[in-house]
Amino acid sequence: MEFTEIIARVDQLAPGAFAPAEEGAGHVWVQPEQWLKVAQLLREDPELHFDSLMCLSGHDRGPEQPLWVAYNLHSMDILHKLEVRIEALREGGSIFSVANIWRTADWHEREVYDLFGINFEGHPDMRRILLPVDWEGHPLLKDYTAPDYYRGIPVLKDKRGWE
Amino acid sequence: MDMSLVNSFDRDNILVARVDDFLNWARASSTWYFQFGLACCAIEMIAAAQPRHDLERFGAMPRASPRQADVIIVSGTVTMTMATRIKRLYDQMAEPKYIISMGSCSNSGGPYWQHGYHVLKGVDLIVPVDIYVPGCPPRPEALIDGLLALHKKIREDTPLRKVS
Ligand code: SF4
Numbered sequence: 001m002e003f004t005e006i007i008a009r010v011d012q013l014a015p016g017a018f019a020p021a022e023e024g025a026g027h028v029w030v031q032p033e034q035w036l037k038v039a040q041l042l043r044e045d046p047e048l049h050f051d052s053l054m055c056l057s058g059h060d061r062g063p064e065q066p067l068w069v070a071y072n073l074h075s076m077d078i079l080h081k082l083e084v085r086i087e088a089l090r091e092g093g094s095i096f097s098v099a100n101i102w103r104t105a106d107w108h109e110r111e112v113y114d115l116f117g118i119n120f121e122g123h124p125d126m127r128r129i130l131l132p133v134d135w136e137g138h139p140l141l142k143d144y145t146a147p148d149y150y151r152g153i154p155v156l157k158d159k160r161g162w163e
Numbered sequence: 164m165d166m167s168l169v170n171s172f173d174r175d176n177i178l179v180a181r182v183d184d185f186l187n188w189a190r191a192s193s194t195w196y197f198q199f200g201l202a203c204c205a206i207e208m209i210a211a212a213q214p215r216h217d218l219e220r221f222g223a224m225p226r227a228s229p230r231q232a233d234v235i236i237v238s239g240t241v242t243m244t245m246a247t248r249i250k251r252l253y254d255q256m257a258e259p260k261y262i263i264s265m266g267s268c269s270n271s272g273g274p275y276w277q278h279g280y281h282v283l284k285g286v287d288l289i290v291p292v293d294i295y296v297p298g299c300p301p302r303p304e305a306l307i308d309g310l311l312a313l314h315k316k317i318r319e320d321t322p323l324r325k326v327s
Contacts, residue, residue, distance in 0.1 A: 131281065132244045139280055146280035150243050156272070156284040 001047070001080050009048060013041055027070065027083035035086055036096040042073060042082070043101050049075050050082065053102035056109065058116035063143045067093055067116055088118045090141075097123035115140035183321050190233070190259070191317040193222040194310065197232030197256065199249065201239030204266035204300040208238040211303035221310055229255040234293075234313060236306075238265035240273065241283040253290045259322060263309050264292045267299040274299070
């Protein structure tokens, strides 16, 4: 199905879940509180049948702006795709976890939590995945500053010539 | 290897040598290494151990346990997560122990020397390195050269005399 047809189908099954799509944007914003329901629907509905979550990534536009998470969905039998985005608060942001709907989301959500600090509600095992458990802060945030020491090991930061 | 030691068996079965030399000859002839492949450099370390380059002809056999190894070859990017583990595994090795740092990453942070908040800028920040093998990645020949340099270092050692 084409992008507009997919949007129309979701609007029909769950009215109001998607914010009106911008012209030519290629992605659609979901109301956070509707996400779990919409995710279930995207996966189960025979006409949509997004059985594969190709990618899940966090985004940061800069300080004082909310973060967002983008989900890239693909249907392996219908061969169409969709990108949905959800906003999350910068401080203490939380999104429903879809790890029980697409198993792929399990580690990817942990990665987003690790690097952006977005909590995924209902995730079976919400902890850091890449960085050490006792690391402070979430490094992919634009306003992140790396610590000078980690467990007594100096984190050298030589930034001559590029800053 | 010092062949004069071996040749002395031909004549009278009596070996006359300094104990230091004898011990060092034995130690340098079997430097079993604890393989610590962390990134792309590990591929070259593995290639060095394969038949074409055959690290074993220098008495170097890969071990997967720090308790059985004389030398640890740190090959690859040392992340902060791994740094604490390297320290612990190095502490678990029995003395005398040596470290070969293989590749730019473990020498100095490599491509991540400016930007990576998560990369240790040189494994020598946490453990004492004996031999640095430069390259990104070093070819197996370079690692062999590093190993031979380590043999040389071991042969000049004085294991029985305490260093004050
Ligand atoms: S030095 Fe180069 S080849 Fe070796 S681990 Fe680092 S990036 Fe990879």
